[in-house]
Amino acid sequence: MSERAENLVTLDVGDQTFVRQFEDPDQLEAGGYEYIVEAGDDVLIPLTAVWSRD
Numbered sequence: 001m002s003e004r005a006e007n008l009v010t011l012d013v014g015d016q017t018f019v020r021q022f023e024d025p026d027q028l029e030a031g032g033y034e035y036i037v038e039a040g041d042d043v044l045i046p047l048t049a050v051w052s053r054d
Contacts, residue, residue, distance in 0.1 A: 011045075 023032035037043060 018035050018037045020034045020036045022028055023034055024030055
């Protein structure tokens with residue numbers, strides 16, 4: 001499910017995550033993550049179907 005407000009979209013990705021890895025895998029107690037998608041990034045969501053009025 002997604003929600004849209006003006007130019008913002010929130011997607012429910014279920015059990016998926018946007019975390020690539022810990023920033024420092026040798027120092028897990030320090031915390032911090034490296035993300036696949038950052039705030040403000042452009043994201044392309046491919047459609048699984050296309051409809052046309054033709």
